[in-house]
Amino acid sequence: MDLAYLDYLAAHGESPLHKASAPSKFFMLFIFISFIIISHSVIFLALSGLIILTLFALSKLPIKKILHLLFYPLFFSSVFALSGLGGTLSPAALVLKAVNTAALLILLLCTTPYYRIFSLLSVFLPALLVDILFISYRSFFLLIRQLSGLFTALRLRGGLQRGRFLSNLKNITSALAVTLLRSFELNERLYQVIQLRGYRQGFVGQREKILWSSCDLLPLLVGTAAGLIFFLL
Secondary structure, eight states: OHHHHHHHHHHHOOSHHHHSOHHHHHHHHHHHHHHHHHOOOHHHHHHHHHHHHHHHHHTTOOHHHHGGGGHHHHHHHHHHHHTTOSTTSOHHHHHHHHHHHHHHHHHHHHHSOHHHHHHHHTTTSOHHHHHHHHHHHHHHHHHHHHHHHHHHHHHHTTOSOTTOHHHHHHHHHHHHHHHHHHHHHHHHHHHHHHHHTTOOTTTTTTTOOOOOOGGGHHHHHHHHHHHHHHHHO
16 A cells, blocks of 8 residues: 555654654645746746656655656546646646655655644644544554455455456445444444543544754755755746
8 A cells, every 4th residue: 555655754764854853844745845836937837847856866766656646647637737737837837846846745644754744734724623633544554454454354255257348347346335334333433442442532642742953954055956946046
């Protein structure tokens, strides 16, 4: 599962960008994406792509294993660009905007553990909403594992066979229905567990304290450099 693999990279990385605090990386992300959105310069967008690739290299991330995640924004932005709906923007600029933005978000997920992201979100969002998102995120992986087990059982029992489209569709629908029912059961069980353990709203935000270090200079400098490049071009 791609999301699980990104979590693994975020939790086990030792690069300066991994060690930087979540606020500094969110600052870089906000500044960088803002300038990417408002920019019409292909040169700036191309330079932004090179900077992002450099950040991936500095973070020692396996680019080949996560590069396929950029296929979706690349494909759909290319279709949108070739359709002529971009207005005054050139097709190259439209594609670079989409790919660079997606790459920055992937970079954040690959270098920031999810609990730090949710902890920072608790500053801007209601505590109850952040807790719901956090629990849903944790439950997602459990449901994916259950669904994977169901599909494995279907294959072993001949429930998924070539050339039997209607039969396969029926079995897949049944597996999804079972997973949906188990999701309700899982959510109810999680709710009972946290209630018994004295749940109070905002437990995600209280879990992680922001620790600033010299590693925060990297995302702060990158965000500042992106702004300078934008105004100079």
